[in-house]
Amino acid sequence: MIRDCLVLLCWLCTVNGKIGYFWHITDIHYDPRYSTHGNTGSMCWNTRSNIDSGRIRSDQRPPGMFGEYNCHSPWALIESAAQAMRAKHGEGIEFVLWTGDALSHTAGMSEELRIQSLKNLTDLLSHTFTGQFIFPALGHEDTGVNFTQIAHLWRHWLPNEALVTFKKTGFYTIEQRSENYHIIFLNTNLWLSTSSIIDNRVPQRNGGQVIDHSADPSGQWTWLENNLRKARIKAETVYIVGHTPPGVYEREGGASALHEKHNKRYIRLVRQYSDIIRGQFFGHWHSDTFRVIYSDTGVPVSWMMMAPSLTPSSPGGPNNPGLRLYKFETNTGQVLDYKQFYLNLPDANSAGKANWITEYSMLAHYDLKEITALSLHDLADRFTQSSDSAFVRYYAANTVSLPREVEEIWGCGGALNGACALRHYCAVTRLNPDSYRDCLSSYADALASVGSQRVSPLHYVPYLLTTWLACR
Ligand SMILES: [Zn+2]
Ligand SMILES: [Zn+2]
Incomplete structure (x- = not known):
């Protein structure tokens, strides 16, 4: 009888699956030089030129304790995020994804300060999640420290075989032996296009290695393909995690951040293995967005999520700090599903207290039944429909509920038009820069054709302006 019950329970486990949770934290951009005695016009640093006879000049507002929209993260913001993660869901977490840009080249840190800052962040996260593993991926801002030093810091999180690979290449894989999936962590620095780094600061070295322009830098392609092949043979599913995503930036689209040859190869590979890839998780853009990957015949086959950054600053426009x-x-x-948390930065600074709250939940926010390539494709399509508020909702999330007066300076709010909505739609659905440009120009054609009644799926886009204004 007991055995029968156990069999039944196991069967129920298999059918329904156990529910688990994981945090995704990205783009912390810790700036140890941030000072509330600095000034907002100069990275929030307390530099000599900002101080007039020992006092901050009267025309310069001192930076808030939790950060500013044009500066990278102070320690108080990072600490508040760690506390929020523990308070909201510290227990029962399977793991934490930490997708890079922990540091910031703009802070001009020495190698010693960089390793010390990484150590401080590692310690903070270790104390926040004592019983869980944190799996980090390298961002382009985390360079200037060699892989062996970083591996030493992260030795308590990564298993031995992962550490061995990481020390050599900066990438690794985690096998969840008790489960049926594994996680592949890419070193996307190996595939970067040197001309399209978001802040135009091109890393010359990847953790002590000069950038490799060969077809397969550090053998990451061979390694990735082998891992996917093995996973398929073993009937395992896979997550792919990294810092810089393929595709174009939805706020300033045009070029891909990855070198075009690597961008193309990545999309090809995801198409090929879409049956076993259950999710792709990246950071880097600092905005909240997603991408849909299609088969050669135009069927949506895979999706990718970009969580917003912890830092409020980005050259493409600021955002409130986010945690997912x-x-x-x-x-x-x-x-x-996922739950997006955020910090209203001006409120936190004026209250002197960081009140992290839920911004939205994916399914409820977009009225979805599930998260699949098809459901996300349908969602993106809704961006172009005049009767749907999906784009308005997506756009608020994209800036992490930035206050309207700040958003108007930077984003669609300032020059609100259908072209802005279309840029997002095309970036979400076209990861290849050529197809992205075709998508944009088809919009121009569609606009021109509205008068002649030619039917085009994008002919609704001009109406977005009216919808947007009605919803705001
Ligand atoms: Zn980045
Ligand atoms: Zn970043």
């Missing part, structure tokens, strides 16, 4: 909690089925890796 995913809910998934642990035996298959199937992502069920």
Whole structure:
């Protein structure tokens, strides 16, 4: 009888799957030089030129304790984020994804200060999640420290075989042996296009290695393809995690951040293995957005999520600090939903207290039944429909609920038109820069054709302006 019950329970486990959670934290951009005695016009640093006879000049507002929209993260912001993660969901977490740009080249740190800052961040996260593993991926701002030093800092999180690979190349894989999925962590620095780094600061070295322009830098392609092949043979599912995503930036689209040859190869590979890839998680853009990947015949086959940054600053326009909690089925890796948390920065600074709150939940926010390539494709399509508020909702999330007066300076709010909505739609659905440009120009054609009644799926876009204004 007991055995029968156990069999039944196991069967139920297999059918329904165990529900698990993981945090995704990205782009911390810790700036140890941030000072509330600095000035907002100069990275919030307390430099000699900002100080007039020992006092801050009267025309310069001192930076807030939790950060400023044009400066990178102070320690107080990072600490508040760690506390929020522990308070909101510190227990029962399967793991934490930490997708890079922990540091910032703009802070001009020495190698010693960089390693010390990484150590401080590592310690903070270790104390926040004592019983869980944190899996980090390298960002382009985390360079200037060699992989062996970083591996030493992260030795308590990564298993031995992962450490061995990481020390040589900066990438690694985590096998969840008790489950049926594994996580592949890319070193996207190996595939960067040197001309399209978001802040125009081109890293010359990857953790002590000069950038490799060969077809397969550090053998990452061979390694990735082998891992995907093996996973398929073993009937395992896979997450792919990295810092810089393929595709174009939805706020200033045009070029891909990855070198075009690597961008193309990545999309090809995802198409090929879309049956076993359950999710792709990246950072880098600092905005909250997603991408849909299509098969050669135009069927949506895979998706990618970009969580917003912890830092409020980005050259493409600021955002409020964000943290994301995913809910998934642990035996298959199937992502069920996520909850986006955020900090209203001006409120936190004026209250002197960081009140992290839920911004939205994916399914409820977009009225979705599930997270699949098809449902995200449908969502993107809704961006172009006059009767749907999906784009308005997406756009608020994209800036992490930035106050309207700040958003108007930077984003769609300032020059609100259908072209802005279309830029997002095309970036979400076209990861290849050529197809992205075709998508944009088809919009121009569609606009021109509205008068002649030619039917085009994008002919609704001009109406977005009216919808947007009605919803605001
Ligand atoms: Zn980045
Ligand atoms: Zn970044």
